[in-house]
Amino acid sequence: MPIERSARLREVRSWDDHFLFSVDAPAVGKEARPGQFVMVKVGEGAFPLLRRPLGVHDAGPEGFELFFRVAGQGTALLARRKPGDLLDVIGPLGKGFTAGRGLAGRTAFLVGGGRGIAPLYFLARALTGVGARPVVFYGGRTAADVPLRDKFAAAGFELHLSTDDGSLGFAGFVTSLVERELGRAEPAMVYACGPDPMMKALAAITARRGLPSELSLESVMGCGIGACWGCVHRIKGGTGDGWVKICEEGPVFPGERVLWP
């Protein structure tokens, strides 16, 4: 988990308020595993004060990719960066998804809600790498919230789209779409990243069917390295008496261990 103070931003793609950054950072790229994240300095100087956590969207020997949606001041500043700019990132951090050989020849569902799709591309590639069959569910409020659909399709992953307003794909929550597909296929694992309500619903669905799941949680993060205890979530059987540090023991947890308020 090096501190990469001058990672060159190689390429920027954008769709409205969604941005895809390709970053040159071999040290980070080589180490990164699906589900891990990086802490990025979004501003220049001390404003804003804290780094922002962003999931590793993809990674390789030369560097990594980020996919983010402008959520506020920090991501808005980050979105202003241009190719050639230098980024200050720490990572890869946290424990990622388990995408082991055990899944070879089997199907896995990858469920992404909105910006939560970010870490699932890297995961889908890794699963293909171990001979598993990733089926991607990608949902948003409206068509503009699912800009990566072409990228996933082009990569040849089975892709199911949903929008709450029906402007694209299945009309309704992505979790309902998942439930429908669960009738047809029985995945060996369900991976998910998205807003808490989606994760909660999905945890319930997988629990009901006794399906193993891995959920990537979010929280405001002060440090990303386990030092501030600011990013806790209730996790069964974790350390820290119930409040477990997402940045250190997560952000990915088995669905059955995640407790919801």
Place this chain on the structure above:
Amino acid sequence: MPIERSARLREVRSWDDHFLFSVDAPAVGKEARPGQFVMVKVGEGAFPLLRRPLGVHDAGPEGFELFFRVAGQGTALLARRKPGDLLDVIGPLGKGFTAGRGLAGRTAFLVGGGRGIAPLYFLARALTGVGARPVVFYGGRTAADVPLRDKFAAAGFELHLSTDDGSLGFAGFVTSLVERELGRAEPAMVYACGPDPMMKALAAITARRGLPSELSLESVMGCGIGACWGCVHRIKGGTGDGWVKICEEGPVFPGERVLWP
């Protein structure tokens, strides 16, 4: 003194840490008089908090020019702006130099130290306009501190250069150069803008010879519009019991009225 929230930065020239901005802002440009200044938002958002005061380097119906040297965080941020960017400026503010018809046919000395040269270009043009003969003295620590020499020369103003280290023009303080020239010519007015020590010395020189002078003072400024009382200097016969607001009654004052610590 309008608030011009989106003045387009038309052109940027730079020499190391000196920058010349040409800004489209008819409302400001039309009103501006030599010696007045503008308050510029240097950052984006609330960082840094305060605007920075910058003298009007030149002005016309279409807008105005700024010439500044990077002195710290704020000017460093401003220096990053690119042509096409929008600036948020208030001005023109303050009372400028008197460059009236009374000077027609007569000589005026314009003495600029370092960045203090900024307001003197506009003044020199105005003086020529009323038929006066501006003689410009432009000094700095070293050659790199007097980047506008070509601009003044090209405009046809009589120009005397000095550097403390002798790397360009007269070797020594610009005030010594002025004293030398005072032996030869007797100006009807001495205008000056520069660091306090230079202004103080010049005030003494002109006083000794009974020459009228106008000095443009500097101070940290909170508002630039007379509201915070943060920019005061001791001025004889001003309002405010000795501590006079530079932004409102200045920044230009007759040399004999300026009191030095």
Place this chain on the structure above:
Amino acid sequence: MAVTAKTVDLTADLGFLKLRNPVLTASGTFGYGLEFGPYLDLEKLGGIVVKGLYYGPREGNPPPRLVETPSGLINAIGLQGIGVEAFAAKVLPELRRIDTAVVVNVCGADDDEYAAVVEFLDGQEGIAAYELNISCPNVKKEGACPALSPRTTFDLVKRLKAASRRPLITKLSPNVTSIVEIALAAEEAGTDAVALVNTFLALAVDLETRRPKLGNVYGGLSGPAIKPIALRMVHQVASRLKAPVIGMGGIMTGADALEFMMAGAAAVEVGTASFVDPDAAVRVADEMARWCESHGIAAVRDVVGTLKTS
């Protein structure tokens, strides 16, 4: 009928004073008001709190008087000003022509001077209320001022309340262990409202000269940096007092102002923001109206004290 920015009722009621909207300009950050004529419509303000006034003119502190800090500003102006007599002669007549509430920020080197200022101003027309500045950190040594003790606060407010024909707003200092205790003392002494916070006693150092960056050594910190502390204090005081609370400290936007109102402020003052944008106070009021519109809130006063803490 749907709420629109135009139809939102922005009026604020302090009991003793009805305001067009809850946004006043904070003392010392808006001059005597008239300076801002060129930049905004003074009649769109909830009110103007003028710069602190002693009885006579005052020199103020030696410069430098200002230093910027991260998201903050330290000032040590030292209440330079023209005094009440010049104010009544030169400024007040102008202000009277403007249809907006004028509040005078009253200062004094001792209790008698506070009383003298109030007595003199009581003889003048066109003043809506007095804001007692018992909390300026820039005049006595190390920020000493009446607002640091419940006793001195009580005594001074009691005396001035008895003397004054106008409502009193007591302006509190944040440089205390329990601002609630001070606020309660002011209320017990009969203040009609409290305003908080004044600035935080602060220091900035120039490494090269090894001297303080301010001529007065210490100064008062204001701006966004202090907002979270000011908001906490307003919430504490508003939860305990019956008297209305006027909140301030780092308000730059309508959202900031609404946070203070949710925390319990019946009105707010905009200070340092007016230096950055001379029209900030009016913008803040406009942004409030638009927020109410987008949230279907017909009267901004319905927001006051609605923060849920359980």
Place this chain on the structure above:
Amino acid sequence: MAVTAKTVDLTADLGFLKLRNPVLTASGTFGYGLEFGPYLDLEKLGGIVVKGLYYGPREGNPPPRLVETPSGLINAIGLQGIGVEAFAAKVLPELRRIDTAVVVNVCGADDDEYAAVVEFLDGQEGIAAYELNISCPNVKKEGACPALSPRTTFDLVKRLKAASRRPLITKLSPNVTSIVEIALAAEEAGTDAVALVNTFLALAVDLETRRPKLGNVYGGLSGPAIKPIALRMVHQVASRLKAPVIGMGGIMTGADALEFMMAGAAAVEVGTASFVDPDAAVRVADEMARWCESHGIAAVRDVVGTLKTS
């Protein structure tokens, strides 16, 4: 021989403790120390002040526990932690292998728990001193803590001083009217040093939910936003106390740290900065050395208390 960054004497002497350099890591912002192993050389630190410890493990507060503000951070962690026994069993042995001063930040729900923690730790090796956290705003209601009163400060420090075999550093709260009064009480009670400041009690509001942004309602404000106030308090306390002062509050750079030392701090702690840059504390020490070099200062301790205020 000319001063170079390498030859600058950075050692700091607290009397009871000699430090490699004046930069310690502030409690609660550096975990138990080991978390930072991957990011900096722990043996380049002046010392490590570990996260606050109660006797037993603690749950801490419900999330959200952090909110960023302009140039600041509000936290309401609530001292979640493993307790001293687990600390002694799992962490201390690791820390003993590192050649750096380890200071334990001691917490307690009441005086007896503070005493129990000290008693237990007195039985452990590899601890240089105790920092008494009598100033955490995040555990009791509205920030209540011993450091808010000279009396409770005096009583607690006196009792712990008598009980402890190690030097005591009393950590003070900035949420007081006179921090000098509290510091003097701690000194009179026998503290070996004081550390200031802890965080400022603060509130952040979420307009949309109308709830506080922190699960604990109030939290503690840290970071550059508070530096000017912290610096003022350090200057006030250092001018009055004989005991050494450890200064902190918003230190991000070597220049910031040197300002605290000029104001009278014998050493400093770096807190929030370690979240932004895990190696911040070592960078701060390096920047100090370079500043001394460029100013021909052979020993950084010669800077302490050199601020000229007249």
